[in-house]
Amino acid sequence: MASMWQEFSKGLWKEIPPFRVVLGLCPTLAVTKSAENGLGMGVAVIFVLVLSNVLISAVRGIIPKKVRIVCFIAISATLVVAVELLMQAFTYPLYQQLGIFVPLIVVNCIILGRAEAFAAKNPVHLALADGLGMGMGFTIALTLIGSIRELLGTGGIFGHNVMWNGFEPFGIMVEAPGAFLALGTVVALMNFYTAWAARRAGLEVPENASCQGGCSGCATGQR
Amino acid sequence: MPQTDITSLKPLFVVETPPYIHNGVTIHGMMRDTLLALAPAMILALMAHGVAAFRVMALAAGVSVLVEAMCVRIAGQKLRIEDGTALISGLLLAFMLPVQAPWWLVTVGAALSMILGKHVFGGLGANPLCTPLVGWACLSISWPKYMNPSAMVLNTDFLDPLLRLKFFGTQSISPETYKALLMGEQLGGLGSVYIGALLLGGIFLVARRAVRWEIPVAYLLTVYALGFLLWHIDPARYIAPELYLLTGSTVFAAFFLATDHPSSPFSIWGIALFGVLAGAMTVLIRAYGTHLDGAPFAILLANLFTPLLDMIRPVPWGGRK
Numbered sequence: 001m002a003s004m005w006q007e008f009s010k011g012l013w014k015e016i017p018p019f020r021v022v023l024g025l026c027p028t029l030a031v032t033k034s035a036e037n038g039l040g041m042g043v044a045v046i047f048v049l050v051l052s053n054v055l056i057s058a059v060r061g062i063i064p065k066k067v068r069i070v071c072f073i074a075i076s077a078t079l080v081v082a083v084e085l086l087m088q089a090f091t092y093p094l095y096q097q098l099g100i101f102v103p104l105i106v107v108n109c110i111i112l113g114r115a116e117a118f119a120a121k122n123p124v125h126l127a128l129a130d131g132l133g134m135g136m137g138f139t140i141a142l143t144l145i146g147s148i149r150e151l152l153g154t155g156g157i158f159g160h161n162v163m164w165n166g167f168e169p170f171g172i173m174v175e176a177p178g179a180f181l182a183l184g185t186v187v188a189l190m191n192f193y194t195a196w197a198a199r200r201a202g203l204e205v206p207e208n209a210s211c212q213g214g215c216s217g218c219a220t221g222q223r
Numbered sequence: 224m225p226q227t228d229i230t231s232l233k234p235l236f237v238v239e240t241p242p243y244i245h246n247g248v249t250i251h252g253m254m255r256d257t258l259l260a261l262a263p264a265m266i267l268a269l270m271a272h273g274v275a276a277f278r279v280m281a282l283a284a285g286v287s288v289l290v291e292a293m294c295v296r297i298a299g300q301k302l303r304i305e306d307g308t309a310l311i312s313g314l315l316l317a318f319m320l321p322v323q324a325p326w327w328l329v330t331v332g333a334a335l336s337m338i339l340g341k342h343v344f345g346g347l348g349a350n351p352l353c354t355p356l357v358g359w360a361c362l363s364i365s366w367p368k369y370m371n372p373s374a375m376v377l378n379t380d381f382l383d384p385l386l387r388l389k390f391f392g393t394q395s396i397s398p399e400t401y402k403a404l405l406m407g408e409q410l411g412g413l414g415s416v417y418i419g420a421l422l423l424g425g426i427f428l429v430a431r432r433a434v435r436w437e438i439p440v441a442y443l444l445t446v447y448a449l450g451f452l453l454w455h456i457d458p459a460r461y462i463a464p465e466l467y468l469l470t471g472s473t474v475f476a477a478f479f480l481a482t483d484h485p486s487s488p489f490s491i492w493g494i495a496l497f498g499v500l501a502g503a504m505t506v507l508i509r510a511y512g513t514h515l516d517g518a519p520f521a522i523l524l525a526n527l528f529t530p531l532l533d534m535i536r537p538v539p540w541g542g543r544k
Contacts, residue, residue, distance in 0.1 A: 169365075171364060171365035171366065172361050173365075181339070
């Protein structure tokens with residue numbers, strides 16, 4: 001149980017995608033025009049990520065090493081089609097907003113990255129915890145970026161106006177450059193906080209605060 | 224053979240780290256020259272608009288200096304406000320804003336120029352884009368209404384020549400008004416409309432060698448040549464080539480924005496290509512684009528090519544090709 005909690009919680013801060021494990025940038029930059037879009041995309045990714053992690057972990061013994069990527073893609077593509085059809089059936093306006101980025105979850109680096117680096121090597125219950133944690137982290141991150149962009153770019157959050165009267169919307173934040181500005185600012189603040197916390201605890205400040213090395217992201221690269 | 228203690232040997236010459244020769248040019252001096260070059264246009268703007276122009280310029284420069292001091296403090300660098308780069312950057316931004324710009328527009332623009340345009344990349348000398356243009360681009364994408372001089376400046380007899388040329392036909396500005404346009408009797412940026420004064424300032428800058436003369440020459444020649452070509456093809460559809468220079472911020476951009484040292488290439492061929500690219504984009508944006516003034520976005524685009532153009536390196540003396 002303790003190890004399950006550990007695998008779950010690492011996705012929420014220590015290895016939170018896209019801030020720490022810089023994966024899945026395409027939806028992060030493209031669909032976070034509003035907090036609602038970010039949340040919807042995050043939930044779709046949780047669904048696909050949890051199920052693909054569980055399925056891949058369950059069949060990891062019988063997937064041949066040489067064609068494993070094809071198998072991972074086939075599994076996640078199946079799940080993404082399911083998500084797409086579900087969204088068309090129940091949340092059609094959101095589906096229209098997200099557009100091409102729902103089918104593109106197939107090639108989302110987080111799905112493949114977790115499959116390759118974690119699910120293919122670990123038992124089902126740990127893969128479930130990992131997928132849930134990473135998916136939740138991704139959802140939180142997308143909702144946060146979406147909120148920042150929506151707040152500055154339109155003056156509201158989740159469609160509710162919260163800024164003062166006479167606030168002039170900072171239009172660039174809902175354009176493409178705003179996504180980079182919001183992502184970069186959040187990553188910088190997280191690094192700043194990590195360095196500050198390490199200094200406060202009397203530890204040595206790491207050169208690159210966002211990466212302590214040895215996480216599963218590096219394992220993907222080293223293979 | 225007597226033993227010699229190595230440590231007791233004093234070297235005849237001590238080799239220090241380069242640079243060995245300093246030509247006397249300092250950032251401080253270059254910025255003082257730029258300030259002098261901007262002075263005629265600044266005085267004309269103050270004479271025309273009075274306190275309103277002073278308000279925009281002082282606010283932009285003040286916010287730039289303050290934000291620079293803050294960023295330098297956060298990054299733990301040495302404070303070098305006295306070199307004047309932040310002051311000049313704020314002034315250059317103010318020159319492109321309409322004179323009635325609200326205070327928050329000026330403040331946000333100056334702060335964004337300094338943060339996004341300069342200090343996220345490492346501060347002085349590390350900016351890949353012309354610093355004031357970054358703030359200008361953010362403002363004109365976010366608040367096009369407030370950046371539009373014909374909507375902001377109402378108590379004036381002047382017309383916005385860019386607007387007229389784009390939407391009222393190429394003949395809407397006659398050659399008789401060229402002298403008035405040169406003197407700044409047109410609607411546009413606070414300081415960038417004083418074409419004649421800026422031209423004088425630019426020539427002063429070139430003469431003082433504070434900027435490379437090749438950049439404005441390559442840029443303005445390309446603008447004129449391409450404008451002439453288009454005008455030759457169809458005078459009814461395209462504006463006369465002089466008007467590319469006499470309206471908008473083309474001259475201002477050529478001497479003060481394109482020549483920004485960190486964001487422009489250094490080799491002669493790189494500079495030529497840089498000028499051609501920026502000039503061609505200026506004409507294309509003004510002839511076909513949705514934006515009225517082509518120069519600022521053209522310079523930004525050309526700045527992005529600078530790292531590529533800097534791969535054209537001069538052959539070192541005695542080196543092989």
